[in-house]
Amino acid sequence: MQFEKGGLWRNWVGNQSCIARFKGAPTTEEQVSAMLAEADARDLNVRVAGSGHSFTPVVGTGGLLLSLAGMRGVNQVDMDKKQVRVAAGTRIHDLAIELKSRGLSLVNQGDIDSQAVAGAFTTGTHGTGITLGCLATAIAGLRLVQADGSVLVIDGSDQDLLHAAQVSVGTLGVISELTLQVTDAYQLHEHLWRDDFETCMERHDELAATHRHFGFFWCPTSESRHLYCLADTADAPRTTTKETADVCEMKVIDITDAPDMHTPFEKIAYSSDIYPIEYIPNFHELEYAVPLQHGKAAVRAVRELMLTKHTNALFPIEYRFTAGDPAWLSPFHQQDSITLSVSGQPGVDYWDYLRDVDAILRGFNARPHWGKMHFLDTDDVTALYPRAGDFRALRRRLDPKGRFLNDHVRALLG
Numbered sequence: 001m002q003f004e005k006g007g008l009w010r011n012w013v014g015n016q017s018c019i020a021r022f023k024g025a026p027t028t029e030e031q032v033s034a035m036l037a038e039a040d041a042r043d044l045n046v047r048v049a050g051s052g053h054s055f056t057p058v059v060g061t062g063g064l065l066l067s068l069a070g071m072r073g074v075n076q077v078d079m080d081k082k083q084v085r086v087a088a089g090t091r092i093h094d095l096a097i098e099l100k101s102r103g104l105s106l107v108n109q110g111d112i113d114s115q116a117v118a119g120a121f122t123t124g125t126h127g128t129g130i131t132l133g134c135l136a137t138a139i140a141g142l143r144l145v146q147a148d149g150s151v152l153v154i155d156g157s158d159q160d161l162l163h164a165a166q167v168s169v170g171t172l173g174v175i176s177e178l179t180l181q182v183t184d185a186y187q188l189h190e191h192l193w194r195d196d197f198e199t200c201m202e203r204h205d206e207l208a209a210t211h212r213h214f215g216f217f218w219c220p221t222s223e224s225r226h227l228y229c230l231a232d233t234a235d236a237p238r239t240t241t242k243e244t245a246d247v248c249e250m251k252v253i254d255i256t257d258a259p260d261m262h263t264p265f266e267k268i269a270y271s272s273d274i275y276p277i278e279y280i281p282n283f284h285e286l287e288y289a290v291p292l293q294h295g296k297a298a299v300r301a302v303r304e305l306m307l308t309k310h311t312n313a314l315f316p317i318e319y320r321f322t323a324g325d326p327a328w329l330s331p332f333h334q335q336d337s338i339t340l341s342v343s344g345q346p347g348v349d350y351w352d353y354l355r356d357v358d359a360i361l362r363g364f365n366a367r368p369h370w371g372k373m374h375f376l377d378t379d380d381v382t383a384l385y386p387r388a389g390d391f392r393a394l395r396r397r398l399d400p401k402g403r404f405l406n407d408h409v410r411a412l413l414g
Contacts, residue, residue: 003035009065011052013281014346018060027070029145029176036174037149039064039403046147046403048170050119051091053112054371055284057408058123058169066174068116074098075177082182083140088118088175096272105185108132109275118175122168123371124331126339127275128215128320130208130292134332136166137325138180144173147403151176159326164387164394166327169370171395171404171413188213188274189256192249192265194233197303200248201296208321213253217316218246218299220306224316225249227345229278236265246307249316283315286354286373287341288366289322289331295338301360302340310353315343328387329413331367341372381412388413 003022010017022044026032039046044063051069052059059065068089076085082104086095092106092113099105108127115125126134142165144152152173156162165172195203200216207214219225225233233249253274261268290298299319306313318341322332331337342357344350358375367384368374382388392413399405405414 003038003064006065009049009052009059011054011059013055013284015055015284016057016060018062018065020061020063020065022064024064024066025070026066026068029071029143029151032066032068032071032145032174032176033149033151035064035066036145036147036403040147040149040401044403045405046174047406048119048174050089050116051114053115053119054123055286055373056371057406058371060408061406068118068174068176071176077102077104082184083179084182085177085179086117087177088116090117091115092117092120093272093276099182100185100270100272103185104182105271106135107138107181107183108135109272110135111275111277112279113272113276117178117180119170119371121178121180122166122170122175124167124289124329124369125371126320126322126332126369127213128322129213130321130336131323132212133323133325134167134327134330136327136330138182139166139178140181141179142175143177145176146173147399147401152398155179160390161394163326164328164391167329167370168391169329169409169413171409172398173404186255186271187257187260187268188253188271189258190251190253190267190274192231192233192251193237194247195250197246197248200250201300204296207250207252211252211254214251215318215320216248216250217318218248218303219316220246220303221314224314227282227315227343228318229280230316231265233265282346283343284346284350284373285341285343286357287318287339287369288358288361288374289335289337289339289369290361290364290366292321292336292338294364295319295340298338298340298361298364298366302342302357305356305360306342309356312348313342313344313350313353315345317342328391329370329385331369333367333385333387339369340366341369376412378411
């Protein structure tokens with residue numbers, strides 16, 4: 001099998017790029033196997049591009065760059081187990097449509113649904129909900145094509161192997177298919193309102209505990225919400241009478257049996273019609289998972305940094321909740337967490353700001369979303385992830401030649 005000539009690849013926001021020597025676009029697992037076997041024979045490293053929604057250099061390679069965009073769709077549905085087998089290149093949005101047609105739903109989603117399933121689920125992507133795990137917790141099995149073209153089937157019978165593979169950043173092989181645990185279809189009721197920051201902090205624990213989903217954006221200026229295309233909450237209800245630009249856009253979402261409904265600040269619809277937000281690619285994002293007990297202290301510290309030292313940092317803070325899980329490299333490994341994200345504007349020198357945020361969040365032993373900007377090195381990964389050594393040993397056993405590494409992931413997981 002001959003590869004196509006490579007070329008320039010860029011991610012969705014344009015802050016990462018590479019020039020691959022070759023590219024491949026398999027449409028079957030058999031073609032993936034043949035391409036990997038040939039790459040191994042030709043001494044090429046291999047990475048998979050997915051939908052390019054990562055802000056970090058996880059994709060870049062000078063070897064063979066694969067796109068699995070031609071491997072899409074639900075391959076099998078088990079209604080008794082509530083499990084679906086999904087081709088790795090399937091977009092979350094398309095998966096949701098298929099699930100809805102079968103009376104099913106994803107257990108939870110993030111606020112973007114255009115990513116490929118394999119990339120989103122195995123980099124630590126998440127939604128919000130204090131009792132709900134990240135997307136990787138739905139992975140009940142995988143098919144991993146190895147560097148020699150063989151296929152490793154992970155079916156959950158070896159729980160350690162499953163938990164290693166659930167968040168693996170493309171370093172254990174090329175995922176051709178995932179088995180996902182889903183649930184019966186459900187409607188969600190979304191409610192938006194605004195509050196000043198201190199009222200938000202006062203209600204933080206209550207709102208997290210009494211709603212399936214709670215999260216908020218803190219906007220340092222009235223213009224901040226426009227940067228993330230957030231709803232206009234200027235006329236939204238609020239629980240205080242304080243008039244201030246220093247506001248939080250608050251959101252709770254709960255399961256309901258009520259019929260569809262849509263008003264400026266409330267909406268009822270099928271689960272996957274509620275979760276996503278429409279973003280434009282005008283930001284470069286850093287996001288860390290902070291242990292739950294430190295959430296309020298962490299957001300206070302970052303907010304103060306933005307109000308005093310980095311007053312030109314206008315993108316909102318996004319703040320969400322995620323339950324702990326057993327995946328070895330999950331940002332939420334054995335740790336209920338909040339996630340705090342900040343963004344830099346393309347064309348602006350934002351590195352000092354992001355490094356200052358990183359310094360604050362390091363003080364709380366925070367872990368990064370693998371697809372968003374961070375400053376971790378080998379020693380940081382070892383210190384923050386109790387199973388890091390076990391993961392590296394497994395990765396070396398499955399991929400002794402390091403075919404699925406690039407410079408970025410080698411420094412973290414090699």
